[in-house]
Amino acid sequence: MTTIKKYSKLLLGLIFMNISLMIQAQKADTAFIKKPIDYMTYINLVGKSNLSYAAEKFNINIADVAIQTARIFPDPQLGFGWFDNGQKRMKLGYGFNSEVSWTLEMGGKRKARIEVARNQAQLSRLLLDNYYNNLRADATLAYLLAIQNRIVLDVESDSYLQMKKLAESDSIRFKLGVITQVDARQSKLEAGTMLNDVFSAEAEWKSSLANLSLLTGKTKSDSLLYPQGDFSGFERQFSLQDLVIEAQNNRADLKAALQSKTVSQSLLKQAKADRAIDLGLSFGVNNAAYVRNTIAPTPAMTTVNAGISVPLKFSNNRSGDLRAAQYGTLQAETTYKQTELQIQTEVSQAYFTYIAAQKQVNQFKSGLLTEAKAILEGKIYSYKRGQSSLLEVLNAQRTYNDVQHDYYGTLYNYAVALVELERAAGIWDINF
Known part of the structure; x- marks a missing residue:
């Protein structure tokens, strides 16, 4: 008893x-509210609410305002004057004058300014498209990382619970004298170590959830988005040659590089137009009061004058601005060629990475994960019957954990490789 x-x-x-x-x-897991969200809802929310993207959109407004500014003609100048002959004793009188002057731009300066502003506005739109494409890909990677960290947490939790049950069983078996105290302590120590791994995985998971809130512009701190889905649906069949052609036709950064060439050419035209000599037009009215001098009395009179002024542009002897614009055109051309080559390289690298990840996923379909789990269950069963050592169980547990991490890590890398490949090719059909 x-x-x-x-x-x-x-x-x-x-x-x-x-x-x-x-x-x-x-x-810690229940200390916050989890709001489930599917991928399409999440990515649409990123496009609508991401604050960095919203800030980038203002570049379009700024560029449109620049077009309006480029349309402005030079402002006229209005001048007034007063004069006094300074001979009050001789009564020579006084007078007033007024003049309107205006600069008449020559050489198509205004047209060149407008062309530059329009081309820069188009460049801003292409850069915004490129920004969104990268944002969409980065947001997708963040979503996938959150799923991966959740899976890693599940793996660590399951391993810990299994080892904890074994440690509890070993404690009872030690009290019954079936195993030694060293084995009981060892299993308890392993359970505690695995619990620390659970805490670490939980922190990584929650950090990735917080990053989702940042990308969606979410401000509330009492809840976190909880991504749904897994790593299925990332299998595609691609041709490298077709992907390169798609990238050359669709990549927004290549279009932006091409538009930069257009902008540099319009800047060169503007630099040439700025060297043209402008004309100054003026129109004035002068009014002289009645001169009461007894020797040469003069009646009051009003005169009208008009004139043209031509500046002496000695600065045209210095062609620094023109040469800078010419170099800018050459620079844009070189940048475009570099971007084109860079895109081809990125597509090739992303394609090879995706194919390698595809092969790794197929390797796991041969039953590695199932085999590792069966070995672990067999070792635990044998250990409980006294036919295996605790060391064999721990080795089998570590092997099974490593295989699980490798398996889910491979699936994650496979999904990431597809995202990077479609980013590089300028296509997008991600949906899971």
């Missing part, structure tokens, strides 16, 4: 310890 009472207390103690550890492991 004493033995039964002793074992009953032991079992109750283990149950309370189990409950305490479960609460400890789950406390």
Whole structure:
């Protein structure tokens, strides 16, 4: 009866310890509200609410305003004057004058300005498209990372719970004298180590969830987005040659590089137009008061004058601005060729990475994960029957954990490789 009472207390103690550890492991997980969200809803939310993207959109407004500014003609100048002959004793009188002057731009300066502004506005739109394409890909990678971290947390939690059960069983078996105290302590130590791995994986998972909130412009801190889905649906069949052609036709950064050439050419035209000599037009009215001098009295009179002024542009002897614009054109041409070559390289690299990841995924379909799990279950069964050592069980557990990490890591890398390949090719059909 004493033995039964002793074992009953032991079992109750283990149950309370189990409950305490479960609460400890789950406390941080329930401290926030998880809002499930599917991929398409998430990516649409990124496009609508991402603050960095919203800030980039203002470049379009700024460029449109620049077109309006380029249309402005030079402002006229209005001048007024007053004069006094300064001979009050001789009564030579005083007068007023007024003049309107205006610069007449020659050489097509205004047209060149407008062309530059329009080309720069188009460049801003292409750069915005490129920004969104990269944002969409980066947001997708963040979404996939959150799923991967959740899976890693599940793997670590399952491993910990299995080892914890084994440690509880070993504690009972030690009390019964079936195993040594060293084995009981070793299994308990392994369970504690795995619990630390659970905490670490949980922190990584929550950090990735917080990053999703950043990308969606979410401001509330009492809840986190909880991504749905897995790593299925990322299998595609591609041709490298077709992908390169797609990239050359669709990549927004290549279009932007081509538009930069157009902008540089329009800047060169503007630099040439700015060297043209402008004309200054003026029109004025002068009014002289009545001169009451007794020797040469003069009646009041009003005169009208008009004139043209031609600046002497000695600065045209210095062609620095023109040469800078010419060099800018050559630079844009070189940048375009470099971008074109860079895109071909990126597509090739992304394609090879995707094919390699595809082969790795197919390798796991041969049953590596199932085999590792069967070995672990067999070792645990043998250990409980006294036919295997604890070291064999721990090695089998580590092998199974490594295989699980490799398997899910390979699936994750496969999905990431597809995202990077479609980013490089300028295509997009991701949906899972």
